[in-house]
Amino acid sequence: MTDRFDVVVIGGGIVGLATARALLARSAMTSLLLLEKEPRLAAHQTGHNSGVLHSGLYYQPGSLKARLCREGKAEAERFADEHGVPWRRTGKLVVAVGASELPRLAALHERGLANGLVGLEEVGPERIREIEPHVVGLRALWVPETGITDFERFALAIADEVRGQGGAIATGRRVTDLRRVSGGGGGTQWLVSTADGAWLAGGVITCAGLQSDRIARLTGHEDGERIVPFRGDYYHLRHAARRLVRGLVYPVPDPAFPFLGVHFTRRIDGAVWAGPNAVPALAREGYRRTDVSARDLASSVTWSGLWRMAAPYARTGLAEMWRDVSKRAFLRSLQRYVPELGIEDIAFGPSGVRAQALAADGRLVDDFSLGEGDGIIHVRNAPSPAATASLAIGRMLADRAIERFGLPTTD
Template identity: 55%
Template structure:
């Protein structure tokens, strides 16, 4: 029986482990935190994406469209809360109409059920929305991704997988004759193959394993607000802006959650620590690593002004954050929102300053490294797992 060690216990790592177990492998999962899905999986908007944003034929397009179905089916099978509610992407001015048209074309190319609607039709879904045109996307869903992780872990436990929390990988080396050895605080794990699903730490794990990955992880913090309970009626479902095609993020949006609360966000600012969820979370070592990487400065020259500065201002000002929301729902004001945590996105950056737009998976003998898996990775987790398991078996 083939033995595989998976580093990282977020939704990708657990999904990969499950897929490998289904294919007959003996699997050990190493997670450095004391719980599953502690970072990106546990700090996102819990949206199951439909797949309309992504370049046709890309990993993101193919895997998110397939994942939209497979993750919903998994949730229903395992009793995880999920609701297929659809969403609106709204153009708030005439200048956004060409980009909205491109989204509609991408949706059609990717096989996503979506249609352009008039302002009157949009208000049938969202009475408070402001738009000149909108794209109605039927297959978008909301889900509890941490609960998906818990279900994956239970499935792995039932199958006899070796699941280890509080078990960071401290060293990795190849074994004579093939395979790898991974040092942990509790000893050495020996396996025929290694899969790196370490998210925010994925490039570091790759270097620990002897690779020189072409991309570096640069962390971006996304901050959320939520509507006060008495203002939740302003949003019935999911309302998104037309994204700026020059940027990798979707823009601040409004999402009704499974419990009826309405989250707003996220924005995107450089995190001052790999796992830094607040401005006060600072790591001089992490900052020095970011500063030494030439791609950081090339990215800054491209986006720091005015985009980056505007994001920082919005981070520090509830009024500015509310103004972004009011473009979508004019009735939302600064007094209607309160802070509600944040997440950190592991964004892969190349030395030339370009952001890696697609999922990035690199291989070496007896090793597979998932080096870029931002949104819609949670949506696509079971599909990414199949692709990674294919790489392990090849």
């Protein structure tokens, strides 16, 4: 006899966990199982990121990213307070070093206002020095709402709540097959299989991060996008150099490059990280430069979108790859903002791998995106700021599931 759950969530990162939490809160009669392939939760992107509670500055007004980041950050701060997860509003300085960056800084300010940020302030060198005494720049945008936390601890606190609400969480269970089967009363349901067990589900929500395209393909859901992984390496400042950065210091984003650029991040434990850069990863879940997966590499290089994307980004891409192998090149990009930093002040730190959906025409899918089918919802693209936005994303997914799977609500 196969156990049956109203909903099975696949993926024990922050998005899957937040979705399970929201579903149990909004549909109390629902039985729920969350399956995670790793022996522990939050093992991939959720446990390998910058730890920044983003303010919502960068995103296209009206996009899911813009809305859910604002809502999610406010909820995340409340959740962290209620569950004893450490967080702090540090503020962040986006610094223009060259005159050519000033129009982009002004445009960023406008965008922040359009997204409803409060307290934004464009400042000159004197105020920059007041906020960050060792940082130089022509002008900067001060973003007081930005904060920091530890998303792994955050995710584990969500997991505790899921269990407390009656949800089941099973780790070490890699979903290998998803199949539509007939259920009682003429309806259909999903058979969710792993190597050592199978479960029936009225509805399935997949939140598989770096594997999201593969999981979607198991159900025949193909929408012309593939996950192309980008590794980001961090350096950390040695203890004596931490005094050089108080909070968060970011470059003005380069429109010729889809990521935010190498930045300084003070961590919740007091450490200061510098990075991450962004280079194509040779393995989706490999955290060392030498990690290679033949399957993942083949998946990227056979994807026409990769080559179409690579052409316009070729120059910045090559610079990033050089910076990846040269500590001195990395240091030079940091010294633009903190000239006092020396080679002896930085040491290799950890790495993360970003799951970025890439369309066949080479377009990087910018916004969060979902795919939906009969009794199933796939999270197709949940890059940064999805950790900040996770509780709001979870709420949105729970509402979609209640509607699509016909679940009872608490109200």
